[in-house]
Amino acid sequence: MADLAWPDPKDCSLLGTRVPRIDGPDKCAGRAKYTYDINRPRMLWAKFVTCPYGRARVASLDVTPAQQLPGVVAVEVIAGVGSELKTSFQEVACIAAESEEIAREAVRRVKVTFDRLAHNVVDDDVAMAGNQAKPGREQLTDDFAEAIGGAAVVSETEVGCSVLTHCCLESHGSVVEFGEEDGQPVVRAWCSSQAVSGVGGEFAQAAGVPAAQVRVSCQHMGGGFGSKFGADLWGALAARLARQTGRPVKVMLERDMEIALAGSRLSAFGRMRVGVKDDGEIVAWESDAWGTGGVNGGMGAPGLPYVFGNIPNKKVKSTPIFTNTGAQRAWRAPNHPQMCLLTMAALSDAAAELGMDELDFFRKNLGLTSRADVYREELEIAAEMIGWKKKWIPRGDQGDVVRRGVGLALHTWGGGPHNSNVQCTLHPDGAVELRCGTQDLGVGARTTIGIVAAETFGLPLAKVTVLIGENRYPQSDGSGGSTTVGAISTATRHACVQALDKLCAAIAPEMNAAPEQLIAKDGLIRGRESAAGGVPFADACRRLGAQPVVTMGQTQRGNGMSSSQVGGVQMADVEVDCETGIVTVRQMVAVQDCGRIIDLLTTESQVRGAMIMGVCAALYEERIQDPVTGVVLNPDLEFYKLAGIADVGRLDVHMMQTPEHVARGVIGIGEPPAISPMAAIANAVANAIGARVKRCPMTPDRVLAALKT
């Protein structure tokens, strides 16, 4: 029997190395088709009439002028007269027409009036929210008052961060078509989705057909970040309108609806007090936090203090605020970046209050975390990489116009695998096919499966075909929470090892060997000890006869195959122009463990991408709501500001790959590196200017305001 366990890294030719994404060339050449690119014969385009206020009731609605426009095929009213709309851009009606232009024009012809209702779109003011602020139960440990009263120093911090959106470059949407396959009715749904195996039911229900008839497809997608798990109203409308009209219907959100409605990351603000002893030991934590996830409130797990959860004495309160803004959805490590900012800023300020080097202070208190040894090692490496000792100077007025600072933050995440099934087909001519109903959000799922299969069969990557992104393929859970890589890699290994066993059994007699003595390596099936007498892989497969070998693998947990719980450290080196308030990130370093790495290149890319998102959140990015009308004022990529390539500075990544880490098995990497960057940059800015900027993004106005405090 071939060994299911991961091979020793020194025996690997692909696993753990830097392998470019196998779909990279297709993406660069434009061959990769995204949902947005799907155009079908006789397809209709659908566009929305939306609410122009933060909150309103539909007073009158006449869709006839739209229906009368030549080229308009169907109109569905979503919110009829009397309906209350709770956020701007909420859907009132959907119009399907022969072309995108006609659909847009038809939207403008709909006669709709609204009664404006009082709205609240302010995300940082509990008092303004009135009864829409819902304080949670306060957690108070018995000895808190005594502990904070007896602390040598009690630091105070006020900090927060604005609502962000997912900013998927491919907006949410679907194309739905009723058709036939082998004489049987089918409904095809192309959907930009993080859950290809899971969304079929939603389409089936909306289309009014049995789920077995629905063919979901997502070959490539332009980002999800946690916002694309369902078919959503938009997918359901595509299905309903396709059924109603008998024609394919495309519903892709325009950028404004995408930013306003299709998911956001909640804001979080907090007033913290940290009690410390003279030697830097943290003895007490107090936090009063609030924030909004829009119409669905917010402020879930993790709680405060983040990572340093074992601070002995605590008083913790949080207040979610319901506002008339687009609902929050899971955003790359839900709630972790915000809680990381509140915690790391408060601890950094405590260190500054003591006059202690932030790095020493964090090191001193690692016992209050659940993975002290990992963090200690990571802190050492990160400090070395960024040159902390040379760069850190105590907070205070440096006197110069342009000031430098360094800061750090720590994070944690689970990243254990979800349930995945992978089917391996070994053809008698040596062709290898892997099928899995997973999806590639753009980060390398396809490549992961290919690497594991190729490594297991001892083949070059180009010799295996990876088929994903179809719900006809074996079930695989949605890609969220860094659960995918651990699942699809181990399920692929499981499937391939079984197939390899059958192959070895077929060829063993003529090689005069026992099947368990055979391995697949360098394109050969050969003896464990020597390549001599090895049979080329394709020749070996011919011994299978006419029938292919088909095996099914499942997610493997534990036993060194996969695991969960990672820690990471990030440090930032920034420059602040104290006259303009402009912050420039010079360098960031990320040190991260994630168990055994399948593809070092895509892993490092994941980490770099996360750091770039962190630069955006720290310096540029926020959804801005108009206090007057309640609408999103920046539902575009001009005023919804993201970093450009020249804005991100140097990004260095170090992945922990010691034998101990490798031995843990595969752990997901999607969320962890996205947690710390905003906090690390915020602390670096505080170090540079000697003051805490109260809100991220740290735009010039906020930095200048902090400098005046």
Place this chain on the structure above:
Amino acid sequence: MNAFEYARPATVEEAIGLLSAKDGEVAPLAGGTDLLSLMKDFVVEPKRLVSLMGIAPLQAITVGKDGLRIGATVTLDALLQSGALNQWAAKWPALWHATAGIRSLQLRAMGTVGGELLQRPRCWYFRRGHGLLAQEADGSSMVEKGDHRYHAVFGNAGPAKFVHASSLAPALIACGATAEIASPKGNRTVQVEELYRTPATAGERETALAADELLVAVTLPRPRPRSATYEVRPRQGLDWPLAAAAVAFELDGGGKCVAARVALGHVAPTPWSVPEAAALVGKAIDAAAIAGLAAAVAKSATPLKGNAYKVELAQVALRRACAAALKGA
């Protein structure tokens, strides 16, 4: 976007004939980087577009005795390239800085000098269809009550609160540039600052050009090498500065200021000429004089509740532009 007629005349005269005196009916089209976005959002709905890109003379850059003449449809890329090619960059550093400051490759490739000068405000109320003045039914200002972090801090006493978005205009104004305008009644030449005006009532334009007039070229007179532009730009890519200042000085042999022109950008409904600069004449432009000018400028500022920081940024830009201009001398 509505359906529209498209015309591509070969001469300025033909183009003028295709325009309409009625505002909003016809729009001249150059690079389209602004106009087409506005049309897609139905902020403007012209029935006809008159492309200027077939009119060869509008694409010429000439450096002669009279100075530097730049045709209205010269692209920003072409202007940048000609800085070295035609050796004007060192003669008019203020314009060079402002041109190089436009970092978006897409805008550089498609955007033109005329389009840059006459681009519409980026005000988010205007872009969302609330009109240039963004007034509610009762005449109150949405900008004043709303989020105005990017709005005007000078010249905003009337209903106009937006900022003019041109980056080149302050540099041209500081350098004393003129603009050639073609109209059905013949051609005329004005100072670049005279291209702009602050609308006082809804329906007024933010430019002095009539709807049937065309900007043909701008000309920078004899060089004033002591010039500079400084822009406060938080991002390196596609973005508009939060504030900018362009300055141009002439000094006599003793280092005393003979003439000074200063204009601010992105802080007022028009490129904002700074009359206080006249006070520099006759003085040595030292740190104290520069600080005095910055302080005088701040005194005339009228920030709204949420954008006082822009006054600070304008002062910083002004001080840094002055320093750069003197250093370049």
